Amino acid sequence: MEVEVPATTYQPPIHMIIMKWSALVVVLVAIVFQTGILPISSSAKDSDEQSVEFPCRIVNATFTDCSYLRLRSIPEGIPISTETLLLSHNKLHPISSSSLAGLVNLRYLDMSYNTISKLERDYFTDQAQLQHLFLSHNQINKIPPDAFMSVSKLKTLDLSDQNNGIKKALSMPQYLEPLNMTLETLLLEKIGIDSAKIGGTLKIRLKVFSLARNSITKLNQDDFKALSGARLERLDLSRNAILSIDTKVFNTILGIDTLNFTQALSQNPPPGRIENISTAIGTKVKKLILRSLTLQSVTSSMFKGLENSTLEELDLSYNRLTTLTNASFGSYLSHLQILQLHNNLIASISETALTGLTSLKTLALFNNLLTEIDPGSFAHNGHLEDLYLNNNSIKHLSSEGSFRGLISLRTLNLSNNGIIQIFTGEEFQDLHELLSLDISNNFLKSGIITLTGNSFKPLSKLKYLRLKKIHLLDISSPSPFAHLVQLHLLDLSNNNMHGLESDTFVTLKSLETLYLDHNHLNNLWYQPKSKKPVLFLRSLVSLRTLDLSFNGFEAVPTGVFNDLVHLKALHLNNNQLSAVSGQVFENLKELQFLALNKNLINVVNQTLLSPVMKTLNILFICGNPFSCGCEQEWFRDWIDDTKIFLGNLSLCQCESPPEWRHKPLLDFNPEVLNCDGKIPLHYWIIIGVGSLVTLVLIIALISNRWKIYYVYLLVKARHHRSRKDEYDRLNDYRFDAFISHSSADDDWVKNKLLPELENGENPFKVCHHERDFEPGQEIIDNIIDSVDHSRRTICVISKSYMESNWCTYERRVTMNKLFVNYKDVLVLIILEDIPDKKMSKYDLIHRAVKKNTYLKWPGEDGRADEKAVFWQRLKTVLGEDRTPENYEALA
Structure with a gap:
């Protein structure tokens, strides 16, 4: 038998051939459809569209947001569980009975800012649970009587800002009848109506009713007959052009918490018109807003009808009042508790102008032109608790007692004036109940405020004292704060202050917050060797927050925080600190916030932070010129492991060595420097892997030594034959x-x-x-x-x-x-x-x-x-x- 060694010809498996042909077919089909030679089947196309056609954002199972999408119709696919549906700021025009079909759980529906022109009952057939409906900024001009028959639980209805106007519908608003027992808020703002009348037979019990921004010129006796027996929280008639007011217009209403006439009357209306309002509201209104009426004066006759009223708040702000005279308020507002006179042009207050306001508790006179407060101006306002005189031009407080008689005052704001004087304490006589005093931002180049040991002596109950930005250069002994034993907050920031005594705050055992930022206190802690640093923070055992930023500190002496055992927040940022010893923080056992950013700190070591490591939650440390060498190894490793919030670490940069200048600290890896003299971990890995590979090779060589030798023999045999002549080898x-x-x-x-x-x-x-x-x-x-x-x-x-x-x-x-x-x-x-x-x-x-x-x-x-x-x-x-x-x- 002839012995043969058959040649081997490669035959690819049948499944490989099928895969190659299948891929080729797919590519050809894609090219055909892409070029439009054959149309894509409509079913496939529809399926793709359905997967992406729902444009709205499903916030959660009950909240769907379809606003700001330029929708022309209400999209299908809104979850049936939706309770809040936003459809505002679209282009919705025609809606039908099927538009909201199936959405039986809707409670809140916003369809404002669209182009809807009419409403029908069947639009809301499935919305029996709807409580709030917003349809403002549409073009609705037709509302049939049964439009809201299906939404019998509706509480809020907003039909404001209809571009086409619904004036005719308002004259006979039968569409409100199905809502007479549930509707609480009705907004009909800027719909072009010239009358406040909303029907003669209609009865609705609203809480909020707004007719603002219309063209109403008269308020007639029966305009609000439909609100008979109602107790309104707010009736808004602002921004109309009311020329006449019937004194019986509000007779059918039981009460109104807030009545708003802001910019509702003609420019500088005659006193008689204000008097008509006073007579009309009688005892029904608690808050009357008469803002922006360009009133130039106030006379007691304007409020004659309020003699027996229960009016608690009167807002006359944003007018043009220039002075308060003896006849401004008379005795008709004896029940008034809040008087808003801010943002006027009041330059003076007579001694008896506020005499009749015996129940007054809050008086807002900020943003006026007052230059002084005469003694006795508030002598008859013994119940006044809050007085706001900020943002005026007051230059001096009388030593005879500008606030004499204010024995109940709790809050006094004198900030942003031009006060220049030495406070002796007489200025605050009678203010024994004062809790908050703000004299901030009283700085003029022509003079400064000077404090004495008795400046705040009458204010023994004071808790909040703000003296920010008053150019207070230093505080000497005796301390002006010695009598403020109940003080909780003291703000002395932005004063360029450079002098404090060691006993300045020693009596403030209740102080919790102290702001000393933006001063020049660095000299207190940087003394020649012959002197010791001034420990001005001693005895502040209740302090929780301390701000010492922007003071130019170059060092923090050991022991300056020893008494601050309850301190939780410490600001030392924006100073000149180059090194801080960890001993400085040893007694801060409750510290949670520490700001050391924007100093000159090169290295952060473990000893610096170890005293506060257990309690610290937030550390701001960036903005320092960090040295990115071996000395920074601990801090760099700690950044990766700590759970303390370190702010925006991308702001932390290296300053040295030169090759690392202005590079992010986070890019610095101490391992590459071999700081501890040990072989880095990655080197150990390379050595280990190399050793393992060498061992495997040795084992493989030993196990296959004959095979290797055998290959050598084959190579040698081939070489031996290659030297022979071809003819000799064959014959x-x-x-x-x-x-x-x-x-x-x-x-x-x-x-x-x-x-x-x-x-x-x-x-x-x-x-x-x-x-x-x-x-x-x-x-x-x-x-x-x-x-x-x-x-x-x-x-x-x-x-x-x-x-x-x-x-x-x-x-x-x-x-x-x-x-x-x-x-x-x-x-x-x-x-x-x-x-x-x-x-x-x-x-x-x-x-x-x-x-x-x-x-x-x-x-x-x-x-x-x-x-x-x-x-x-x-x-x-x-x-x-x-x-x-x-x-x-x-x-």
Whole structure:
């Protein structure tokens, strides 16, 4: 049998071919549809549109926001669970019975800022639970009587700002009848109506009713008949042009908490018109707003009708009042508690102007032109609790008692004036109940405020004192705060102050907040060696917040915060601190906020923060010129591990060394500097991985040493052959066959194989290593020469042969001839049965056996005829390419 080694031709698996063709088809189809040669199916297109067509934002299960989307119709797909639906600022024009169908849970519906022109009952068929409906800024001009029949629980209805106007609908507002028991807020602002009348037979119980920004010129007796028995929280008639007011116009209303006439009357209306308002409201109104009427004066006759009223607040702000005289209020406002006179032009107040306001508790006179407060101006206002005189032009407070008689005053605001004087304490006589005093922003180049030891002596109950920006250069002994034992807040910021004594705050045992920022207190803590720092913070045992920023501090001496055991927030930012010892913070056991940003700190070490590490929640540290070297290693590592909020760390930058200048601190990695002299972790990883790879290579080399040697032998064999002439390799045969066998099969080869081939007719010349290998030559060269000078190589296959490395080498050298000169020279003899599973390891033999290209020895027990056939087939194979010339040469 001819022995062959079949050529292997690669055949790709069928699934790979299918995948390639499928991909090609998909690409071609996509190109066809993209170019429009074939239309995309409408069903697929509709499906894609449905997946993205819902434009609204679903905030949560009950809140859907469809506002500001330029919608022309209410979109489908709004969740049925929606209770709040925003549809404002769109272009909704036609709505129908199906627009809101199914939305049965709606409570709040905003459809303002659209172009809706009409309403019908079936629009809201499913909205039985609706409580708030906003339809302002539309074009509604038709409202049928049953428009709101389905929304019988409606509480708020906003129909303001209709571009087309709904004046006709207001004259007979039957559409409000279904809501008479539930409607609480009705907004009909800027709809172009000229009358406040909303029907003669209608009965509604509103709480808020607004007719602001219309063209109402008259208030007639029966205008509010529909509100008969109602108690309004607010009635807004502002920004109309009311010329006449019937004194009985509010008779049917039981009460009004706030009545707003802001900018509702003609310019500077005559006193009679204000008097009519006073008479009309009688005892019904609690707060009357008469803002922006350009009133130039106030006379007591204006309020004649309020003699027995319960009016509590009167707002006359934003007018043009210039003075308050003896006749301004008279005795008709004895029940008044709040008087708003701010933002006028009041320059003076007579001593008796406020005499009749005996119940007054709050008086707002800020943003006027007052230059002084005469003693006794408030002598009859003993119940006054809050007085606002800020933002005027007051230059001096009388030592005779500008606030004499204000024995109940709690709040006094004198900020943003031009006060220049020495406070002796007489200015605040009678203010024994004062809790808050604000004298901030009283700074003129022509003079300053000076404090003395008795400046605040009458104010023993004061809790809040603001002295910000009054050019207070220093505070000397005795301390002006010595009597303020109940003070909670003291603001001395922005004064350019440079002097404090060690006992300045010593009596302030209740002080919780102290602002000393924007001063020049650095000299108090930076003294020559012969002097000790001024400990001006001692005894502040209740302090919670301390601001010392913007003071130019270059150092913080140890012990300055020792008494601040309850301090929670400390501001030391924007100073000149280059180093701060951790001992400074040792007693701050409750500190939660610390600001050290924008100083000159180069290094933040563990000792600085360790005293406050347990309690600190917020630390501002950026804006310092950090040194990004080994000395910063602890802080840089701490940043990565801490849970303390550090603000915007992107603002933290390195200042040194030069190569790190202006680079982010977060980019600095101390590990690369090998600061502790130890090998960095990543180096250990590289060493470990390298060692492991080396170990694996060594084990692999030891385990495969024969295979490596074997490859070496093959290379050597190929090199040996390459030196021979091609002709010699093909024709210089000295043997018919070279026998490759295991030493374990030596007896069979010598006693069976050799005698059979070398004896008899036409004997074969066989190369056997024991007799034919050249003495003294390396075994490798002997094998190569023997294989090259033999026409065939007979491999005697047995179990021992499988385990022999030299046999494997001989077989490989023989197979090499197939690839060098394309001659099949291998003859396999299977000497004994070998399991197929074991033979599969030896690829070439296994492949030959699978193709039946081998000879099998029948065994010693085999029949004689079987053995004869075996020998005959072997000799036939060996003699196939044996020419007479070869035979003679071999013979």
